[in-house]
Amino acid sequence: MLTLYDCATAPSPRRARILLAEKGVLHHSVQVDLRSGEQMGEAYRRINPQCTVPALVTEEGPVLTDNAAIAAYLEATHPEPPLLGRSALDKAEIASWQWRVEFEGLLPVADALRNSSPAMLNRALPGPLDFAQIPDLALRGLMRVQHFFAVLNEHLAEREFIAAGQFSIADITAVVVVDFARAVKVKPGDEHPHLRRWREAMQARGTMA
Amino acid sequence: MLTLYDCATAPSPRRARILLAEKGVLHHSVQVDLRSGEQMGEAYRRINPQCTVPALVTEEGPVLTDNAAIAAYLEATHPEPPLLGRSALDKAEIASWQWRVEFEGLLPVADALRNSSPAMLNRALPGPLDFAQIPDLALRGLMRVQHFFAVLNEHLAEREFIAAGQFSIADITAVVVVDFARAVKVKPGDEHPHLRRWREAMQARGTMA
Numbered sequence: 003m004l005t006l007y008d009c010a011t012a013p014s015p016r017r018a019r020i021l022l023a024e025k026g027v028l029h030h031s032v033q034v035d036l037r038s039g040e041q042m043g044e045a046y047r048r049i050n051p052q053c054t055v056p057a058l059v060t061e062e063g064p065v066l067t068d069n070a071a072i073a074a075y076l077e078a079t080h081p082e083p084p085l086l087g088r089s090a091l092d093k094a095e096i097a098s099w100q101w102r103v104e105f106e107g108l109l110p111v112a113d114a115l116r117n118s119s120p121a122m123l124n125r126a127l128p129g130p131l132d133f134a135q136i137p138d139l140a141l142r143g144l145m146r147v148q149h150f151f152a153v154l155n156e157h158l159a160e161r162e163f164i165a166a167g168q169f170s171i172a173d174i175t176a177v178v179v180v181d182f183a184r185a186v187k188v189k190p191g192d193e194h195p196h197l198r199r200w201r202e203a204m205q206a207r208g209t210m211a
Numbered sequence: 212m213l214t215l216y217d218c219a220t221a222p223s224p225r226r227a228r229i230l231l232a233e234k235g236v237l238h239h240s241v242q243v244d245l246r247s248g249e250q251m252g253e254a255y256r257r258i259n260p261q262c263t264v265p266a267l268v269t270e271e272g273p274v275l276t277d278n279a280a281i282a283a284y285l286e287a288t289h290p291e292p293p294l295l296g297r298s299a300l301d302k303a304e305i306a307s308w309q310w311r312v313e314f315e316g317l318l319p320v321a322d323a324l325r326n327s328s329p330a331m332l333n334r335a336l337p338g339p340l341d342f343a344q345i346p347d348l349a350l351r352g353l354m355r356v357q358h359f360f361a362v363l364n365e366h367l368a369e370r371e372f373i374a375a376g377q378f379s380i381a382d383i384t385a386v387v388v389v390d391f392a393r394a395v396k397v398k399p400g401d402e403h404p405h406l407r408r409w410r411e412a413m414q415a416r417g418t419m420a
Contacts, residue, residue, distance in 0.1 A: 094283045138348075
């Protein structure tokens with residue numbers, strides 16, 4: 003059985019957790035305590051030298067140490083339901099939105115939080131190296147998050163899902179980003195009716211734990 | 212036939228160009244003049260509202276406006292040779308390195324260049340919005356690029372390719388990143404013998420135009 007190294011309060015492992023739930027894949031879970039810095043300790047470093055969660059131990063043995071690897075692996079080993087798309091154009095549209103949600107949404111929220119939170123001094127980037135906070139990058143991140151909420155809201159005006167007319171990994175990543183943005187006090191508001199409708203529909207799937 | 216909106220001097224469209232060459236896909240090319248800002252003009256905005264190159268016009272009609280979409284589409288429509296991997300574990304390892312090369316290599320080079328070049332004032336990010344330069348982000352980018360060269364060099368010490376023991380899209384992205392880093396005066400040096408050997412082997416493929 004697969005084992006997921008997880009952390010219930012962090013956005014990145016949540017992406018893997020939802021993906022496993024949507025694929026209906028039974029797995030073991032091990033909580034890693036990010037608050038106490040367990041991911042930087044020797045024991046976890048032996049599992050994932052990147053010092054990040056999620057990490058997924060495959061049945062074949064190798065450990066997958068990021069969401070990109072986990073998504074590619076699960077789509078190949080558990081193809082139904084397809085969450086990366088079936089046709090060439092669907093795959094393209096889903097990959098494009100997955101990338102946009104990461105680059106225009108996830109990174110800006112992380113920039114905003116990690117470059118401003120007193121708890122993250124010198125932790126402006128995840129991973130084994132320390133980086134000092136850059137206050138201007140926190141401000142830029144906040145502006146980009148707000149812009150991205152407007153982009154997503156407009157995009158969802160006449161769509162049920164983010165990409166290709168179907169539930170996909172891009173919806174999973176977008177749910178995680180929209181919820182993660184609360185950490186920098188950005189939430190869907192009255193000006194984002196389509197984004198709110200979509201977020202409620204995602205909640206009703208019962209997999210967004 | 213496919214049409215690629217390209218720019219011979221820019222790193223992002225080069226990724227698509229090499230991918231098409233490695234897949235052996237005949238296509239039309241249209242050069243977009245980034246120096247004069249043609250990508251921001253009305254004509255190009257109608258093709259790609261993201262105002263970026265590459266853009267690939269598919270035979271079915273839709274335009275793919277980023278490398279993530281282009282790679283997913285070409286792998287589905289031209290599966291041989293597979294550049295995203297064949298087995299589940301190969302797909303995972305290639306996706307992981309593709310993501311690392313983008314996040315730990317490509318973004319840091321872009322951060323270093325776009326936040327310092329006098330020619331890119333207010334163009335600290337690609338796309339339709341203007342963002343002011345952040346000098347500290349340029350410095351951080353430079354540190355991360357140098358660190359990434361060391362990581363890649365060590366990774367390649369006993370490997371012929373970046374991932375999964377085969378030529379893949381991760382090699383393409385890494386070639387583009389290593390060459391793009393010259394724009395911020397970082398080059399493989401005597402301390403990077405494995406990186407240099409790999410880069411020379413990539414050149415010998417004849418597709419790295």
